[in-house]
Amino acid sequence: MSEDLLLPSFARELEALRHRLHVRARSGRGGERLARRRGGSAEFLEHRPYAPGDDPRRIDWLAYARSGEPVFKLFRAEEDVIVRLLVDASASMDAGTPTKLLAAKRIAASVGYLALAESERAQVLVAGDGLTRTNEPVRGRGSLTRLLRDLNEPVANRGTDLARAIDTLVQHSSRPGMLVVLSDFLDAGPMSNAIVRASSAGHDVTLVQVLSAEELTPALEGDYALEDAETGGLVETTIDAAMIDAYLARLSILFTSLSALAKRVRASYARARSDEAAISIVRKVVARSVD
Numbered sequence: 001m002s003e004d005l006l007l008p009s010f011a012r013e014l015e016a017l018r019h020r021l022h023v024r025a026r027s028g029r030g031g032e033r034l035a036r037r038r039g040g041s042a043e044f045l046e047h048r049p050y051a052p053g054d055d056p057r058r059i060d061w062l063a064y065a066r067s068g069e070p071v072f073k074l075f076r077a078e079e080d081v082i083v084r085l086l087v088d089a090s091a092s093m094d095a096g097t098p099t100k101l102l103a104a105k106r107i108a109a110s111v112g113y114l115a116l117a118e119s120e121r122a123q124v125l126v127a128g129d130g131l132t133r134t135n136e137p138v139r140g141r142g143s144l145t146r147l148l149r150d151l152n153e154p155v156a157n158r159g160t161d162l163a164r165a166i167d168t169l170v171q172h173s174s175r176p177g178m179l180v181v182l183s184d185f186l187d188a189g190p191m192s193n194a195i196v197r198a199s200s201a202g203h204d205v206t207l208v209q210v211l212s213a214e215e216l217t218p219a220l221e222g223d224y225a226l227e228d229a230e231t232g233g234l235v236e237t238t239i240d241a242a243m244i245d246a247y248l249a250r251l252s253i254l255f256t257s258l259s260a261l262a263k264r265v266r267a268s269y270a271r272a273r274s275d276e277a278a279i280s281i282v283r284k285v286v287a288r289s290v291d
Contacts, residue, residue, distance in 0.1 A: 004102075005105055005106050005109040005148050005151055005152065006106070006109045006110065006113060006144075006148060010110070010278070010279065011113060013279050014110055014113050014114060014117075014279070014282065015117070017114060017282060017283065017286050018113075018114045018117040018118060019118070020286040020287075021083075021111070021114040021115060021118065021285075021286050022286075023081045023083065023120070023177065023178040023204050024178075024204040024266075047060060047063060047071040047072065047073060048071065048072050049069070049070075049071060049072070050069075050070035050071055050072045058072055058073045059071070059072060059073070060072070060073050081115070081120040081121065081177060081178070082120065082121040082122070082123060082137055082175070082177035082178070083111065083112065083115040083120060083121065083122045083123070083177060083178045083180065084122075084123045084125060084169065084173070084177055084178065084179050084180065084203075085108040085111060085112055085122065085123065085124050085125065085151075085180050085182070086125045086126075086127055086165065086166070086169060086179065086180065086181045086182065087101070087104050087105060087108055087124065087125070087126055087127065087151070087154060087182050087183075088101075088104065088127045088128070088160065088162060088165075088181075088182060088183035088184065089101060089126050089127065089128050089132070089154040089155065089156050089157070090127070090128045090129070090156065090157075090158060090159060090160035090162075090187075091156055091157055091158060091159065091160075092156075092160065092184055092186055093156045093183070093184060093210075094156035095212045095214070095215065095274075096211075096212025096213065096214065096215070096274035096275070097212070097213075097274070097275065098274055098275060099156065099212075099274060100184055100210045100211065100212055100274045101154070101155075101156045102274070103210050103272060103273075103274040103275075103276070103278070104182035104183070104208070104210045105151045105152070105154075106278045107182060107208055107210070107272065107278050107281050107282065107285075108124070108151055108180065108182055109147070109148055109151055109278075110278050110279070110281075110282045111180055111282060111285060112124070112144075112147045112151070113144060113147075114282070114286070115178075116138070116139065116140055116141055116143055116144055116147065117141060119139065119140055120139065121137040121138065121139045121177075122137065122138055122139075122143075122147055123135060123136070123137040123138070124147065124150040124151055125165075125169060126153075126154045127160075127162055127165035127166075127181075127183070128157065128158045128159070128160065128161075128165070129158045129159045129160065129161050129164075130161050130164040130165050130168060131164070131165040131168040131169055132158075132165075133153070133154065134169075134172075135150040138150075160186070160187045160189070161187070161189050162181075162183055162185070162187040162189060162191045162194070163187065163189040163190050163191045163193065163194040164189065164194075166179075166181065166191070166194035166195065166197075166198055167194050167197065169198075170194075170197060170198050170201050170203065173201075173203075176201055176202030176203045176204070177203060177204065178203070178204045178206065179198055179203040179204065179205050179206070180206045180208060180285070181195075181205070181206070181207050181208065182208045182210060183207075183208075183209065183210070184209060184210055184211055184215075185207070185209050185254065185258060192257070192261050195207070195261060195265060195267065196261075196264075196265055199265035199266070199267065204267075205262075205265060205267035205268070206267060206268040206269075206270075206285055207258060207261075207262055207267060207268065207269045207270070208269075208270050208272060208281060208285065209255075209258060209269070209270070209271045209272065210272045210273075210274055211271070211272070211273060211274070212273070212274045212275075213273055213274070213275055215251075216251075216273060218244055218247065218248075255271065255291070259290055259291060262290045263290055267290075268284070268285060268288045268289060268290060269289075269290045269291055270284035270285060270289060270291055271291045
C-alpha cells in the first residue's frame with residue numbers, strides 16, 4: 001500500500017528538506033518557481049502557508065494583515081522543473097529484507113514529495129529490460145497520492161538493460177530535468193556511457209545505489225548452487241574466505257567507478273542499504289554528495 005512508502009511522520013521530517021532540492025537542469029517551460037535569471041518575468045499563481053526557511057520577501061503582507069496568518073506567494077515563472085524518478089525493477093532488485101526495490105521506491109517517494117511540495121513536476125519511470133513503464137508527470141501536493149500509486153505498481157522481474165532504459169528516457173524527453181536513477185547498478189550493460197549521454201543532454205543526474213545487507217556483508221561458507229535472479233542460470237561453487245574477499249574487492253571497484261562517473265559528469269551518487277532509513281539517503285541527495 002502507498003502509505004508504506006511515505007508515512008505521515010516521515011513526511012514531516014521531509015518538510016525540513018524541501019527547500020533544499022535544487023535542480024540545475026531547466027526544461028524551458030512555464031513553471032511555478034520565481035525565475036532566477038535577471039529580467040525573468042513572473043506572474044502570481046497562488047498562496048500557500050508560510051513555512052520556516054521561506055524567503056520573507058515573498059510573504060504576502062496584505063494577506064497577513066487580513067487573516068493574521070502568514071502566507072507565501074508562488075509565481076508562475078519562465079522556467080519549469082521536472083524530477084524524473086527512474087526505478088530499476090529488474091529481478092535482482094527483489095533481494096534483501098526489505099527488498100532493494102521497496103527501499104528504492106521509498107527513496108523515490110521521498111524525493112518526489114520534495115518536488116511536489118515545491119510545486120514542481122515529478123514523474124515515475126520503470127527500468128528493467130529497457131524502459132518498461134512511463135507514467136505521466138504530476139504536480140503539486142495534491143498529486144502525492146497519484147505519485148505513490150505509480151511507485152507502488154512496479155514489481156521486480158525479468159532482466160536488466162539499464163543503459164537502454166536511460167537512453168530511451170533521454171531520447172523521449174522533450175526537455176532535460178533532474179534524473180534520479182535508483183538501482184543496484186549490477187547491470188552488465190554500458191550504463192556509464194548512458195549516464196554520460198544523459199548529462200550531455202542537459203539532465204541533472206543523481207545516482208542512488210541500493211544494495212542489501214547480505215550483498216554488502218555476505219556471511220556464506222560452504223558448497224552452494226547459486227541461481228542468477230535474472231537469467232535463471234545455476235552455478236555450483238564453494239564459497240570460502242578467499243572468494244568473499246575477491247567479491248568484496250570487485251564490489252569496491254564498482255563503488256569507485258560509480259563515484260568517479262558521478263564526479264566526471266557533475267552528478268550526485270549515494271549508496272544505501274535496503275534496511276537503511278530513507279531520510280539519510282535523501283539528505284545526501286539534496287546535499288549533492290558523492291559517496
